Amino acid sequence: MNIKSILFIVLQLFLGGMMIYGSISKFETPFAETQEVVDKAQKYLDEDKEHISKLILYVSGMKQTGYFWLVLGLSELIFGLLVIWKKTSLIGGLFLLPITLNILLFHIFLEPDEIGELLMSVGLFLANTLVVAYRSKSLNFLLVK
Incomplete structure (x- = not known):
């Protein structure tokens, strides 16, 4: 196992763990x-x-x-679990792309003064993009001859 593989496993764990952690809080807070x-x-x-x-x-x-916040939490939980497992990390990463993009844009436009959270959301989106790019290499033959 080389350093590149270990780096992408760490990125998968980071992305999946943050999504699972974020989803749990959506079920705890009352409306x-x-x-x-x-x-x-x-x-x-x-x-x-x-x-x-x-x-x-x-x-x-x-x-x-009455439902969207819970659907978002459930989506983050399921896709976060999918990202952690190697065989489904591409599917989970693809489904997480719009969610992490929304998190990034939320912090850019609605919380630009929170630098720590902005950097965390940039890290999430970057990790998501890298995981999808790395895991999709083996499927490039479907798009390019």
Whole structure:
């Protein structure tokens, strides 16, 4: 086993572990009432903290649907488990690409001042892209003659 293989196994474990960890928190937190969310967002708007208000409305909007936040958590859990196992890492990585892209864009546009979380989301997206690129090499014959 060479260094490259070990590096990609570590990337798979990092990506899968972070997705599983992130999914668990989506099942633990209770959903706030709609009026509480609106009042909290309005409070931040009154304090000229529009970016925090947008953040609250975005996440709470997904929770208020009653299902989307849970579907997102379940998707992160399943795809995170798929990424960890070598045989299904390509499928899990492909399905995780839009989720990690959304996480990255969320932190770029709604939390640009949180540098640590921004770097973590860049790392997640980069790890996801590298895992997909590495695992898809053996299937390139399907796309190129």
